[in-house]
Amino acid sequence: MKQLFTAEIIERLVHEDGQTALVLGQDDIVTPLARDRARELGLTLVYPGDEDSAIPPWSAAHHSPAPERAAPSASESEAEAGVENLEAKIRAAVVKVLGLSEPAPPPRAQPRPTHVDGRTVRLAPFPFDIGRPEMDVRLADVITSDHGSPMAAGFMTLHKGQFPWHLDYDEIEYVIEGELHIITDQGTIVGLPGDVIFIPKGSAIQFATPSWAKFLYVTYPADWA
Numbered sequence: 001m002k003q004l005f006t007a008e009i010i011e012r013l014v015h016e017d018g019q020t021a022l023v024l025g026q027d028d029i030v031t032p033l034a035r036d037r038a039r040e041l042g043l044t045l046v047y048p049g050d051e052d053s054a055i056p057p058w059s060a061a062h063h064s065p066a067p068e069r070a071a072p073s074a075s076e077s078e079a080e081a082g083v084e085n086l087e088a089k090i091r092a093a094v095v096k097v098l099g100l101s102e103p104a105p106p107p108r109a110q111p112r113p114t115h116v117d118g119r120t121v122r123l124a125p126f127p128f129d130i131g132r133p134e135m136d137v138r139l140a141d142v143i144t145s146d147h148g149s150p151m152a153a154g155f156m157t158l159h160k161g162q163f164p165w166h167l168d169y170d171e172i173e174y175v176i177e178g179e180l181h182i183i184t185d186q187g188t189i190v191g192l193p194g195d196v197i198f199i200p201k202g203s204a205i206q207f208a209t210p211s212w213a214k215f216l217y218v219t220y221p222a223d224w225a
Helices: 007-015 032-041 074-098
Strands: 021-023 044-046 138-143 152-166 170-178 180-184 187-191 196-199 204-220
Touching (some): 007 032, 032 044, 170 180, 180 196, 187 204
Antiparallel strands (some): 170 204, 180 187
């Protein structure tokens, strides 16, 4: 029997049933929002069949995220930072003793075009406390200054509700799914899928949605925080 899986069903399977994987039939339907929630909650969507064969493009499993590389441990990061600091101190001491001038830093490499597969991006909880946990605000930066870009870009999602925000940077939103509201002193801007919204630096706004919204944001400068 064909089944329809919504975001609410996905959340119930994870939070109430404790499932980590969901086997789907070929005729089952998974809404775009449900796929997003599955990725965010770590629920793997798979179809039955030959596991050695390629996942068919119609399968929701085709959109499952790529495996993440393990991040370096805190001790490894601290050790690397210690070595770099020691090298810098030794270099500075040698320059001072020999009366040499400090060499100019090497020029930065020319930035190259960067491709991001949006289907593999996993959104993390919003790193700022907005006092609205029920909105489950999530985001992921996909382009940063580490790419040599003066602008940053990423994805953001939020559920029903609103929260205040002040922008010390310029930002553009491209609405992908749902309905995004930007509330200002002059009124409310309603963004639907395909709409583009510009928010100038210095704006005091409310991010809001009557149900759900997913959008791409672009900020300038990249290092605004």
